Structure formats: C-alpha cells, structure tokens
Amino acid sequence: xxxxxxxxxxxxxxxxxxxxxxxxxxxxxxxxxxxxxxxxxxxxxxxxxxxxxxxxxxxxxxxxxxxxxxxxxxxxxxxxxxxxxxxxxxxxxxxxxxxxxxxxxxxxxxxxxxxxxxxxxxxxxxxxxxxxxxxxxxxxxxxxxxxxxxxxxxxxxxxxxxxxxxxxxxxxxxxxxxxxxxxxxxxxxxxxxxxxxxxxxxxxxxxxxxxxxxxxxxxxxxxxxxxxxxxxxxxxxxxxxxxxxxxxxxxxxxxxxxxxxxxxxxxxxxxxxxxxxxxxxxxxxxxxxxxxxxxxxxxxxxxxxxxxx
Amino acid sequence: xxxxxxxxxxxxxxxxxxxxxxxxxxxxxxxxxxxxxxxxxxxxxxxxxxxxxxxxxxxxxxxxxxxxxxxxxxxxxxxxxxxxxxxxxxxxxxxxxxxxxxxxxxxxxxxxxxxxxxxxxxxxxxxxxxxxxxxxxxxxxxxxxxxxxxxxxxxxxxxxxxxxxxxxxxxxxxxxxxxxxxxxxxxxxxxxxxxxxxxxxxxxxxxxxxxxxxxxxxxxxxxxxxxxxxxxxxxxxxxxxxxxxxxxxxxxxxxxxxxxxxxxxxxxxxxxxxxxxxxxxxxxxxxxxxxxxxxxxxxxxxxxxxxxxxxxxxxxxxxxxxxxxxxxxxxxxxxxxxxxxxxxxxxxxxxxxxxxxxxxxxxxxxxxxxxxxxxxxxxxxxxxxxxxxxxxxxxxxxxxxxxxxxxxxxxxxxxxxxxxxxxxxxxxxxxxxxxxxxxxxxxxxxxxxxxxxxxxxxxxxxxxxxxxxxxxxx
Numbered sequence: 075x076x077x078x079x080x081x082x083x084x085x086x087x088x089x090x091x092x093x094x095x096x097x098x099x100x101x102x103x104x105x106x107x108x109x110x111x112x113x114x115x116x117x118x119x120x121x122x123x124x125x126x127x128x129x130x131x132x133x134x135x136x137x138x139x140x141x142x143x144x145x146x147x148x149x150x151x152x153x154x155x156x157x158x159x160x161x162x163x164x165x166x167x168x169x170x171x172x173x174x175x176x177x178x179x180x181x182x183x184x185x186x187x188x189x190x191x192x193x194x195x196x197x198x199x200x201x202x203x204x205x206x207x208x209x210x211x212x213x214x215x216x217x218x219x220x221x222x223x224x225x226x227x228x229x230x231x232x233x234x235x236x237x238x239x240x241x242x243x244x245x246x247x248x249x250x251x252x253x254x255x256x257x258x259x260x261x262x263x264x265x266x267x268x269x270x271x272x273x274x275x276x277x278x279x280x281x282x283x284x285x286x287x288x289x290x291x292x293x294x295x296x297x298x299x300x301x302x303x304x305x306x307x308x309x310x311x312x313x314x315x316x317x318x319x320x321x322x323x324x325x326x327x328x329x330x331x332x333x334x335x336x337x338x339x340x341x342x343x344x345x346x347x348x349x350x351x352x353x354x355x356x357x358x359x360x361x362x363x364x365x366x367x368x369x370x371x372x373x374x375x376x377x378x379x380x381x382x383x
Numbered sequence: 384x385x386x387x388x389x390x391x392x393x394x395x396x397x398x399x400x401x402x403x404x405x406x407x408x409x410x411x412x413x414x415x416x417x418x419x420x421x422x423x424x425x426x427x428x429x430x431x432x433x434x435x436x437x438x439x440x441x442x443x444x445x446x447x448x449x450x451x452x453x454x455x456x457x458x459x460x461x462x463x464x465x466x467x468x469x470x471x472x473x474x475x476x477x478x479x480x481x482x483x484x485x486x487x488x489x490x491x492x493x494x495x496x497x498x499x500x501x502x503x504x505x506x507x508x509x510x511x512x513x514x515x516x517x518x519x520x521x522x523x524x525x526x527x528x529x530x531x532x533x534x535x536x537x538x539x540x541x542x543x544x545x546x547x548x549x550x551x552x553x554x555x556x557x558x559x560x561x562x563x564x565x566x567x568x569x570x571x572x573x574x575x576x577x578x579x580x581x582x583x584x585x586x587x588x589x590x591x592x593x594x595x596x597x598x599x600x601x602x603x604x605x606x607x608x609x610x611x612x613x614x615x616x617x618x619x620x621x622x623x624x625x626x627x628x629x630x631x632x633x634x635x636x637x638x639x640x641x642x643x644x645x646x647x648x649x650x651x652x653x654x655x656x657x658x659x660x661x662x663x664x665x666x667x668x669x670x671x672x673x674x675x676x677x678x679x680x681x682x683x684x685x686x687x688x689x690x691x692x693x694x695x696x697x698x699x700x701x702x703x704x705x706x707x708x709x710x711x712x713x714x715x716x717x718x719x720x721x722x723x724x725x726x727x728x729x730x731x732x733x734x735x736x737x738x739x740x741x742x743x744x745x746x747x748x749x750x751x752x753x754x755x756x757x758x759x760x761x762x763x764x765x766x767x768x769x770x771x772x773x774x775x776x777x778x779x780x781x782x783x784x785x786x787x788x789x790x791x792x793x794x795x796x797x798x799x800x801x802x803x804x805x806x807x808x809x810x811x812x813x814x815x816x817x818x819x820x821x822x823x824x825x826x827x828x829x830x831x832x833x834x835x836x837x838x839x840x841x842x843x844x845x846x847x848x849x850x851x852x853x854x855x856x857x
Contacts, residue, residue, distance in 0.1 A: 250490075253475060253483070254483060257472040257474075257475055257479070260473055260475055261472040263470065264483065267441070267470065268483050269458060326473065
C-alpha cells in the first residue's frame with residue numbers, strides 16, 4: 075500500500091500547495107498578509123458549509139438543500155439577528171433543531187435523503203425570500219468585527235480555517251461519539267447491533283450539519299455585511315465538491331474534516347487563480363470543474379494503485 | 384462453584400418463532416450453564432440462525448420464554464454474538480470498532496484503554512496475530528477481520544463475556560489459527576464461560592463441544608454429550624427419511640451433448656437438470672452468477688440469448704415492481720418480437736397470455752401490477768419470463784424461496800417438461816427435496832465442489848456428508 079493511499083490527506087494538501095504556488099507565481103503581490111486575506115476571505119463560510127455537508131455524507135446521505143439553507147440563515151442574520159437578537163437567535167436554534175428532526179424523519183421513514191433535502195431546499199429558499207424579498211439587511215456589528223479582525227502575523231481567514239479544522243477533527247475523528255457516527259456510515263447494522271439508537275445518531279449528524287450550516291451563513295453575512303435570498307445557492311455543489319476533494323467518499327463513512335477544510339480553500343483559490351489567468355468569467359465555472367476532475371482523477375489513480383499493491 | 388455461578392446463563396422454555404406461516408423455530412427448550420460448550424448443528428433452514436437471534440436478543444420469541452441469569456436483557460447477561468457475515472465498520476480502526484460495542488469507554492483519552500483491551504484480547508486468543516489496533520479494518524485481510532471480530536466478542540467490554548455465540552467462526556481462518564481459537568474456547572469454558580459453537584466442520588464440533596444439539600425443522604431432535612454421537616449418527620440425526628416421493632418425480636430422459644463446463648468443474652448436458660447443493664453461502668450463488676455472466680454479454684443482447692437467469696431474491700434482482708405482470712414476463716422476449724426497434728404489442732400480449740395459462744399465474748388480468756400477486760405467483764412470473772425466451776440454458780438461484788407447496792409442484796412439473804424438450808437447468812436450491820429431483824448434483828463446500836453425485840447416489844445422506852467437513856481437525 076502506497077503512502078498516498080494510506081494517508082488520504084496528502085493529495086488535498088498537495089493540490090492546495092500546487093495551486094497556491096501557481097497563484098503566487100502569477101501574482102507575487104498575493105504573497106502578503108493583505109493578499110492572503112483577500113484570497114481566502116470567502117473560504118471561511120465555504121469551509122463551514124463543507125463541514126456541514128461532511129456531517130451528512132458521513133452517515134451515507136447527501137444534503138442538496140445546504141445552499142438555500144445557508145442563504146436563509148444569512149437572511150435571518152442580516153435582519154432578525156441584527157434588529158431583535160433574541161428572536162433571531164431563537165430562529166437559528168429552531169433551524170438547527172429542524173435539521174435534526176429531518177435526520178430522524180429520513181431514518182424512520184426510510185426516505186432517500188437526496189429527495190427530502192431537494193424538497194427542503196425549496197422550503198428554505200421560499201422562507202428566505204419571504205424574510206428578505208430584495209437584497210439588503212445589515213450585519214450585526216459584533217459579527218462584522220469578528221470577521222474583519224486582524225490577528226498579528228497570520229490573516230483571519232487562515233486562522234479561522236485552522237481553528238475550524240482542529241475543532242471538527244477533535245469532534246469527528248478523536249471523540250467517542252464522532253467515532254460512532256463514522257461507524258454508522260461504515261456499517262449501520264453493526265452499530266445498531268451494539269445497542270445504539272440509530273435514529274438519535276442520524277438526528278445528531280443532521281443536527282451538526284444544521285449547526286455548521288448556521289455558522290456558515292453567519293460568517294458569510296459578517297463578510298458581505300448584507301444578505302440576499304440567493305446569496306449562497308452555489309454552496310450546495312461547492313460543499314459536496316469540497317468534501318470529495320478533501321479525501322472524503324460518498325459512502326462508507328470515510329471523511330476527513332481537515333481535508334474538507336483544505337478542499338474548501340482549494341475551491342476558493344481555484345476561482346481567484348482563474349481570474350489571475352485573465353480567463354473570461356464565462357469560462358471560469360467550466361475551468362473550475364476541470365480542476366475538480368483533474369484532482370479526483372489523480373486520487374482515483376492513486377487509490378487503484380494502492381489497492382493493487 | 385457458587386449458587387449464582389452454577390445457575391444457567393440463559394434458559395429457553397418452549398421458545399418458538401413464527402414468520403407469518405413459517406415456523407422458523409417450533410418450541411425449543413435449551414439451557415446453557417457456565418462451563419458448557421454447545422455444538423449446534425443442523426441443515427439449511429433448520430432454525431440455527433433464529434435460535435441464535437432469540438438467545439442474543441435480536442428477535443423476540445412468538446411464544447415461550449427466555450430467561451437470563453443476570454438482568455433481563457442479553458446484553459446485561461453478558462451474551463455476545465460473533466456473526467458469520469462480517470459485521471465490523473470497515474472505515475474505522477480496530478480499536479475504534481471496539482468502541483462501538485463498548486459504551487463505557489468515554490471521555491478524553493479513551494483510545495489508550497481501547498487499544499490495550501483489544502490488543503490483550505487478540506493476544507489471548509491468537510498469539511502472534513500481528514494485527515495493529517490502529518489499522519483501519521478495510522486494510523486487513525478477511526481472516527484478520529474475522530479474528531478481530533472474535534476478539535471483540537471475547538473482550539471484557541466493561542462487564543465480562545459469559546456466553547459467546549460463534550456462528551461459523553472458522554469459515555475464513557486457516558487451520559493453525561482455527562486451532563488457536565478452539566484452544567481458547569476450551570480454556571474459556573474451563574474458566575466458567577459458555578460457548579455456543581456453530582460450524583459445518585463436524586471435526587471441530589467433536590473437538591470442542593461438550594454437548595451437541597441437533598436442530599431439524601425448527602425443533603431439537605437430539606441433544607447429547609459429545610461422546611454420545613458418532614459422526615455417522617450425527618449426520619443421520621440431521622437428515623429426513625422419506626425421499627421416495629421425490630424419487631418418483633425424476634424421469635429417465637435421453638441426455639444430449641455437454642453444453643456447460645466451468646473451470647470449477649461444474650458441467651451440464653443438454654436436457655439435464657443439474658442441482659447445486661450444500662449449505663447456504665458456500666459459493667453456489669457465486670458460481671451460478673459467474674456462469675451466467677460468462678454466457679451473456681453486457682454489450683450485445685442478441686436476438687437469442689444463450690442463457691437466462693431465474694432469481695431467488697425477487698425484490699433484489701427479479702421483479703420490476705412498478706410494471707405490470709405482462710411487462711414483467713415479456714421483458715426477456717422484447718427483442719424477438721420487435722420490429723424496427725418497436726415493441727410488437729400483439730405478440731407481447733400473446734406471449735403473456737400463453738404463459739399465464741401454461742404456468743398457471745393466478746390473476747384475472749395480466750395488466751395488473753405484478754405486486755398484486757402473491758410471492759409464489761410472482762415467482763411464476765419470473766419462471767415465465769425465463770422460459771418464454773428461447774435460451775437453451777436456464778440458471779436458477781434458489782428460486783423457490785418463500786413459495787407455497789402448490790406452486791412448487793406446478794413448477795417442478797414444468798421443469799421436467801422443459802428438460803424433456805432439451806433445455807438444460809442449473810438449479811441451486813437449499814431444499815433437499817428439490818435437489819433429489821435432479822439428474823446430477825454438485826455439492827459445494829467453502830466455495831469449491833466437494834462432491835458430484837449422479838442417479839441413485841443422490842440421497843440426502845450423501846449430500847449432508849459432502850456438505851459437512853468430516854475430517855478430524857488436527
């Protein structure tokens with residue numbers, strides 16, 4: 075077994091490093107405190123959304139409503155959380171709980187998560203439009219301050235990414251309950267046989283997804299200062315791509331929080347890199363997809379080699 | 384030994400389990416005391432798995448009683464099961480898998496005790512195992528996974544293991560490692576634990592069991608100390624007696640040239656009904672699937688397929704649940720009746736009507752959804768689908784699962800009639816009554832053919848002998 079196949083984290087790290095080196099080569103001025111912050115600023119909400127998606131992928135499901143959910147959170151944050159903080163906080167809490175309930179429902183009724191979350195995406199989107207029919211709102215001041223804080227030596231975006239990776243690594247990989255949750259993805263029957271209530275575990279995984287989705291929406295408003303009902307629609311696909319790019323698998327409970335954060339950073343960087351290449355925005359989405367396919371192909375080749383050896 | 388310790392760990396009194404009309408377990412009384420090592424044997428469908436699931440608490444009995452010495456649940460009584468199919472989480476490490484079934488491991492730093500516990504358990508059972516507690520399970524070999532599973536079964540896990548149920552524990556272990564396990568089982572029982580040992584290797588059963596329980600048709604037909612059985616006696620106890628009725632069903636036919644031959648040694652001639660037998664899960668289904676795939680192409684369907692497949696697992700690979708009966712039958716012959724790539728509706732309807740009459744599908748209208756039929760009639764639809772195609776070879780993967788007696792008789796007659804017209808049948812069945820009707824039988828054990836029987840040699844006794852490993856475990 076090759077080192078690459080065994081340590082799945084190597085490939086995400088290498089792809090980020092290569093992309094970063096190429097960016098610095100094309101635009102040396104990006105190699106500064108200010109430049110790095112600018113490059114990775116928007117990666118923070120994407121990283122949080124990717125972690126949220128990872129929680130659901132960890133239990134062999136997929137969440138297609140994450141983008142609209144993050145948009146809804148952003149709308150609530152820019153309106154209710156700013157005007158009436160208590161009510162806003164209660165609404166966000168209710169959203170997290172409804173995510174947990176959704177997880178329990180999907181498990182109990184044996185519904186396909188892909189259908190339920192696709193349906194919920196319209197619910198979240200409708201609510202977001204209802205709350206904020208036209209772009210606007212204001213970020214709570216404390217949130218704005220938090221997202222624009224300037225720590226010494228290393229920019230906020232990098233510090234935040236490291237913290238997110240460390241906390242979720244502890245939660246998912248090191249802790250006992252995280253291990254059991256990954257076990258649900260690996261072999262749900264054996265977890266149930268050991269006496270664990272699967273419904274509660276699924277609800278917990280979805281609840282964690284809701285929690286990180288809420289954090290993503292809040293971080294996004296902190297950066298953009300206002301919200302829009304469609305602000306985060308592309309997060310659904312970005313978050314799935316981020317999880318896979320970071321060494322996760324769609325089924326089998328194989329996920330890596332650190333890899334997911336790195337995957338989110340890589341995706342954000344890819345967009346900036348393409349702008350530096352003076353690529354017309356019309357082509358950027360396609361080119362982003364090409365980068366994604368390239369990395370996934372590399373991973374497939376390495377894992378094939380690993381399993382043969 | 385104190386009063387508490389000598390009391391039975393688990394006692395079953397007239398325990399029965401019914402699944403609908405099927406009596407999987409029909410009034411079993413059994414008690415397991417500390418120090419017992421019970422060898423549990425029986426043929427397919429005798430009720431072994433159901434009995435195990437009652438004892439470990441996965442199923443509740445339909446009637447009768449199960450009493451545990453300590454606590455009211457199997458978990459509290461220290462009853463553990465090691466299942467035949469691998470039930471570890473492949474994405475977790477060995478130590479993390481222990482955590483799944485050991486809830487007392489909590490708080491920061493739980494990994495250290497988890498590693499120590501699983502290493503200790505592995506060392507105790509399989510000295511020199513060479514398994515790293517931090518290795519992810521999917522990097523281990525099948526044998527190593529089985530070893531880990533057994534080690535988790537015997538590990539203390541907060542309480543102590545009092546009764547461990549081992550269901551075919553040695554199926555993927557080599558002889559040396561199997562010996563280590565048997566040695567550990569003996570020590571474990573000598574130290575006051577109890578083991579229920581299920582195996583198709585009779586040598587192992589005689590080697591390790593203090594008491595042997597024989598199950599047949601959901602009942603205990605014999606329960607004696609191990610010394611009270613001879614090997615032959617044990618095989619006899621598992622079998623039925625009456626096979627004359629089935630004998631008569633087999634008719635003498637002229638057999639044609641050989642049409643199937645595989646590397647494994649499976650062969651069949653035109654017009655022959657070939658049975659695949661042995662205990663369930665010993666490679667029969669895989670052999671049939673390989674055979675079928677080698678006779679068909681995934682690119683070109685062709686106008687006349689060489690082989691057709693009758694599935695036993697109807698929901699998984701048989702029925703198209705949203706379609707009507709008619710479409711379920713005609714899906715195999717669409718190419719024959721098609722003109723310019725369009726379905727010939729009239730021919731399709733005629734095919735369905737013919738087969739509805741010939742095979743006796745009980746429905747008023749073949750346009751009804753297929754799920755409106757009973758299980759047996761759904762199976763007839765699958766037979767009609769296969770027989771309607773012009774293919775010369777019919778491969779059947781335990782097709783009579785959950786089918787009522789009347790349907791079975793209809794289908795047996797149909798098979799004999801079609802065979803007389805020169806079709807070849809390859810028939811995997813778990814029921815001896817069906818196997819006895821075949822012209823030739825291959826008995827499978829551990830994924831290989833262990834015996835080939837023909838004509839008068841096809842008896843339940845011979846099949847049982849070949850299904851169970853008779854050699855001494857040395």
